[in-house]
Amino acid sequence: MTEQNLTAVEALAAFARRHTDDRAVQALVDAATLELAGRTVVRPDQHAVPRRFVLRRRTDISGISGTGDVADGVLWPDGTAAVRWRGEHPSAVHWDRGQASVELIHGHQGATEIVWLDQDDDEPAAAPAPTVNPAAASLRLRRVVDHALNKPVPCPKCRRTTTCGCMADRTEGRIDAVLAALAPWLVDGQAA
Structure with a gap:
């Protein structure tokens, strides 16, 4: 395939491969897809459900x-x-x-x-066993917190989870969502 027949994504990947490894190239292509097309690239090995x-x-x-x-x-x-x-x-x-x-x-x-009607597929996992690798637990904990931060939070005035005209502060709801996500990770006020 000559460079004239490449799609914009293929040309971007080919250029990036000259300067970095395949994993970084894939991350660049995925980020460009999200920014330009508004969608996430889902790989066959990822467990993702509608x-x-x-x-x-x-x-x-x-x-x-x-x-x-x-x-x-x-x-x-x-x-x-x-x-x-x-x-x-x-x-x-x-x-x-x-x-x-x-x-x-x-x-x-x-x-x-x-x-x-369906729950998000990234619900918080149960608290890890004490024998779990701390680095792995940290990554899972980061995903749980990230998920909680992106959950829709109801407006305290009108209870909508979408944009509303109330201009109410949803900070308390966001904090509640994060604390609820962290609850399985906490034992007597200390991180598990």
Whole structure:
């Protein structure tokens, strides 16, 4: 294959391979994919599952879809989303930028919210046994905290987990989410 026939991603990878190892090249390509396409690269060896959700509408601003659970959706492991509308005239749409696009386009400033039917696949693991390698426990603990920091936190005023107009501070909810994630890791106030 000549350089003229390379895709932009292949050209980026080929250039990077001249200066670094394959692992760093793959990380660069994955970061570029996330930044440019808004999706995560999911490898065959990764355990990642789709998450189901419904769009629950409290107020029908458009007067077309009604209120209640108006659509069913799936958030794919790569971060993209598919939505299938209910009703007499159903349709389906795919969003490359996933949850952010669904909330922006269909959220109607909080009139519609995403309600998750499945739990995230990265739920905190049970506390590690004392014989566990401390470095491995540290990595797992970092993943648990990272997961907790990215969980949707309800607004203390309107209880929405999506963007709302209340301008309320969600810090307490975020702290509660982190503490709940850390609970299995703590024994009598000390890290396990």
